[in-house]
Amino acid sequence: MRSAFYFLLLCVAFVLIQSCSPEKNTWTSKAYHNTTAHYNGYFYAREEVQKIENTIWASLSDDYNRVLRLYPTVDTALAKSYDKDIQESIKMASLAIQRHPNSKWVDDCYILVGKARLYSLDFGNAVQTLKFVNTKSKDPSARHRAIIQLVRTFTEYKEYNNAQSAIDYVSKEKLDKTNQKRLLMEKAYFYQEQADYDNMVRNLSQAAPMLRKKDRPGRVYFIIGQVYQKLGFESEAYNYYKKCLATNPEYEVDFYARLYMAQVTEISRSKSVNAAMKSFRKLLKDSKNKEFKDKIYYEMGVFELKQKNINNAITSFKQSVREGNNKRVDGEAFLRLGEIYYDTLRNYKLSQAYYDSATQALPPDYENYEAIKARQEILDEFVGNLNVIQWQDSLLRLSSLDSVGLRSIIDSAYQAKKALAEKSVGKKKKRNRIDIETTDNVFGNIEGSGNDESADWYFGNPSAMALGQTEFRRIWGDIVLEDNWRRSLRSSKAAVTNTASMDSTTIVASQKEETEAAPADPVGAEYAKVNAQIPRTDDQKKEALKKIEDAYFNVGEIYYFKLKEPENAADYFTRLLKRFPETEYEPEILYHMYLIYKDSNPARAEEYANLLRTKHPESTFAKTLDNPDYMKESNLANEKQKSLYQEAYASYQDGDYNKATSLINEARAIGVTTFTPTLRLLEILIVGKTDDISKYQYQLGEFAKENVATDLGNYAQKLLEASRTVQDAQTMKAGVTYIRSLNEPHYFVMIYRNDEKLGNMPTLTLEKLNTDNFRELNLKTSNMVFNPENTMTLVDGLPRVSFAIEYMKSFNEKLATLTELRSHKFHSFVITKDNFDILYRTKGLDEYLQFFEKNYPKEAE
Known part of the structure; x- marks a missing residue:
């Protein structure tokens, strides 16, 4: 019996061994x-x-x-x-x-x-x-x-x-x-x-219907609900969110399914609205949803927006920003607020602030991020120009005040803030977010105003200041008084600051990271900051007015082309023409005004058209008015001029200047086009080859002025600088020669070696001298690098040689009492502007010192 068992076992083993062969095909x-x-x-x-x-x-x-x-x-x-x-x-x-x-x-x-x-x-x-x-x-x-x-x-x-x-x-x-x-x-x-x-x-x-448990059906149902909601099929979305909940998904999916179910509830009666809001409130009360509060408030805002409850939507979106720390949710809330203020309320200053915050919070791969960024940049440009108008107008008003009056105003503002802060000590409310709000400019809404009465100005109006203090407290909360107080906000979770309520210049200065110690005299520091920007001289005031003029035009252009609001564009264009009747933008503005009123008010449009034809008949805009194909024809003329220019340039390179000039004249006879400046520059190059170098340099300089901030203008400036460099080298080789005409404006100059380590001592000394003895001249002090070894300090604004000599004499008398300066070596002298140009180009200091000793009275030493 045992032998039979062993035999059977042996047979099974044999079969199994035979089965191991991969070539076998048996069962x-x-x-x-x-x-x-x-x-x-x-x-x-x-x-x-x-x-x-x-x-x-x-x-x-x-x-x-x-x-x-x-x-x-x-x-x-x-x-x-x-x-x-x-x-x-x-x-x-x-x-x-x-x-x-x-x-x-x-x-x-x-x-x-x-x-x-x-x-x-x-x-x-x-x-x-x-x-x-x-x-x-x-x-x-x-x-x-x-x-x-x-x-x-x-x-x-x-x-x-x-x-x-x-x-x-x-x-x-x-x-x-x-x-x-x-x-x-x-x-x-x-x-x-x-x-x-x-x-x-x-x-x-x-x-x-085919999904099994391992396929994560709850997640798939949720995704289907999301897609249906995105496509606008809210009843289908509701059904799939409900199916999702029936699968008992993980908690986060469960939460969002319930949240979105409230969002897509079919609204047909007021009780349905109440039911939806009840669902939101229920989610808010659930302690498990604490970390999702920002998202709940965000969805409440979206829901309110669908019901066209704009104020409730704004409140919910702001609450979303205050709650939680989800940067993406913040970004979407800011975006929604920006859209509301842009599309519905037309408040572009607030919209700009929210869009700015949205672009910082949202990731670059966010859907339509490029379009969001583009709108934010438009609004930045728009609000920036509005701020320029307000700020420059404010500075122009301040320019009529003396230093005592200006400091008094700044001190009053500081004391008001200090009193407000001291009053609210111990009542500070902690917030994790700051609302973006806007008020009038801190110096009042004075766009384009010519009224100088102090009642129109913020610090001259007690009511306005009281309102400002209330607004300040509402926006920033109750804060403890401290210098550079905005830094305290960085320790909180504040996501945004009020970028629309102040001028862009002061915003950058006040919000910049400050690592230096707080100033001992904050009023004095603020005074120095503001005073440095106030236009005092006629040239500075002209510069400020030019900035306002450009900003008005830019605002009108943005309204017309980018914001698509022609009526507001017309308003700003009208303001510009009224305030700056000689503006260089007049032809373009008149053409824009014609287009704005062409359909809505043909008679008024024709008035602007006639004005354009009368005042600027040769402008591109007047020609386009009478010939809509003018630009097309002008392009054809451009192409013909380019062809002639190529021949002229080839002749210029070959040295055949007469032929080149003839071809240029032929091209210019076609008419004035955008290519005309290129022809003019080639004419000037020919002058450089055939005429006096001074005439060549003069024409280059004039061309650069006429074509400033263009590629051709920049190229002309480089040619001019290169020509002067060559001329200076030749002058140095022949010996430096200074001009003996002294009856013109002068500089006072100090030149000292860098290793003397004088720091700001020369500047401080000269500024004190200016204040004590020459205040009425409004002298300016500045520093320049003379050469790698030496630095110079200049005083600009001495109108005649007599003032220059008097200034030099005062400096020499003061020097005896300045031990810090007296112990160092330096050269000091007065010099005309023309001679200064020669000195700076040639670095011929020794030659000028000899010239100075020989040509100026001994009293100047």
């Missing part, structure tokens, strides 16, 4: 290889791939402000973290393929290898592996799975044409239910990657 061989391939190679390879997929899913950070991703993305850094798992999965699958080539798990192992290579970002080999299965496999289901995985691979590789071809091919095949579901999911992902949400949701909706 025992198949059973052996199928079992071994499945539970050894394939099983362990699948476990490794599953581990990799879990790692990839764990790396996904869902952004619930967007439609969630169906699948997480894979990047190089993440792929490196599971490289060992990749190698192990490929190794185990490859062993199963090599040792059990006839098993039914070979195709599955190849598909696992393809997946692993996809997750390792080895796209080329992944594609080849999956194509091999499709070509060689005899199992239709395996071939279909390989092609569906190929769709995913091409999608991840962004080869959408190949992915579409694979979709078209496999869609014609007869698929089992599992593969149908897989194909629908991969197609949905394919369309999501291309932002085709319509086709995405169609495929997901078809796949939804």
Whole structure:
């Protein structure tokens, strides 16, 4: 009996040994290889791939402000973290393929290898592996799975044409239910990657009934709800959010599903609105939602906006910013507020502030970020120009005050702030966000006003100051008095500051990071800051008025072309013409006014047209008015001039200046075009070759002035500087010669070596001298580098030689009492502006000192 048992055992062992051969095709061989391939190679390879997929899913950070991703993305850094798992999965699958080539798990192992290579970002080999299965496999289901995985691979590789071809091919095949579901999911992902949400949701909706627990149905239902909500099908979105909740998803998905359900509640009666708001309030009260309060308030704002409750929407969006710390939610709330103030309320100053905050908070990959950024830049430009008008007008008003009056005003403002702060000590409210609000400019709304009465000015109006203090407290809260008080806001979670209520110059100065110690005299520091910007001389006032003129024109242009508000554009253009009747912008403004009123008020439009024809008949705008094709014809003239210019320039290079001049004259006879300045510059170059160098330099200088801030003007300036450099070199070679005409404005100059380390002592000494003895001259003090070894300090504004000599005498008398300066070596002298140009170009200091000693009276020494 025992011998029979051993014989039977021996037979079974023999059969099993015979089954191990991969070439055998018996049922025992198949059973052996199928079992071994499945539970050894394939099983362990699948476990490794599953581990990799879990790692990839764990790396996904869902952004619930967007439609969630169906699948997480894979990047190089993440792929490196599971490289060992990749190698192990490929190794185990490859062993199963090599040792059990006839098993039914070979195709599955190849598909696992393809997946692993996809997750390792080895796209080329992944594609080849999956194509091999499709070509060689005899199992239709395996071939279909390989092609569906190929769709995913091409999608991840962004080869959408190949992915579409694979979709078209496999869609014609007869698929089992599992593969149908897989194909629908991969197609949905394919369309999501291309932002085709319509086709995405169609495929997901078809796949939804086939989903099983391992497919994360709650997440998929939520995504379907998000897409339907995005597309405007709110009832469908509501149904899928409800289905999502029925699957008991993870808490975050559950929260957002409930939040969005309230958002898409169908509103037909007031009780429905109340029900929706009740849902929001319920979510707010739930302690588990504490970290989501900002998002709840944001969605409440969106809901109120849909009901056209603008004020409630604004309140909710602001509350969203105050609650929580989600930068992206903040950015979206700021964006919504910016849109409300831009599109609905037309308050561009507030809109600019919110858009500015939105662009800082939102990531660059945010949907339509470029368009948001473009609008923010338009508003920045717009508000910046408005601030220039207000600030420069304020400075012009301040220019009529003496130093005592100015300091008194600044001191009053400081004391008012100090009293307010001291009154509110101990009552400071902590906030994590600051509202963006705007008031009139701190110096009052004085755009374009010519009234000098102090009642119109902020600090001269007690009512306005009281209102300002109240507004200050409302915006900034109750703060403890301290110098550089805005720095205290940086320690809080304040996201924005009031960028619309002050001039851009003061905003930059006040909000800049300050590392230096607080000034001992804050009033004095503020006085110095403001006083330095006040225009005192006629030239400075002209410069300020020019800034206002340019800003008015820019505001009108932005209103007309970018904000599409012609009536407001006309208002600013009218203000500009009234305040600056000689403005260089008049031809263009008259043309714009004609276009603005052309359809709405033809009679008024014709008035502007006649005015343009009368005052500026040769302007491009007048010619365009009478000939709409003028610009087209002008372009043709340009092209003809360019052709003649090329011939003229070739003749110029060949030295045939007469022919070049003749061709230029022929080109200029065609008419004045935008190419005319180029012809003029070539004329000047010919002068440089055929005429006196002084005439050449003069014409270059005039051309540079006429074409300032253009490429041609800059080029002419460089040519002029190069010519002067050559001339200076020749002068140096021949010897420096100074001009003996002394009856013109002078500079006082100190030149000292850098190693003397005088610091700001020369500047302080000369400024005190100016204040004590020459206040009425409004002298300016500045520093310049004379050469690598020496620095110079200049006093500008001495109108005649007699003043220059008197100044030099006063300096020499003062020097005896200045031990800090007296112990150092330096040269001091007075010099005319023309001679200073020669001195600075040639560096001929010794020559000038000899000239000075010889030509100026001894009293100047």
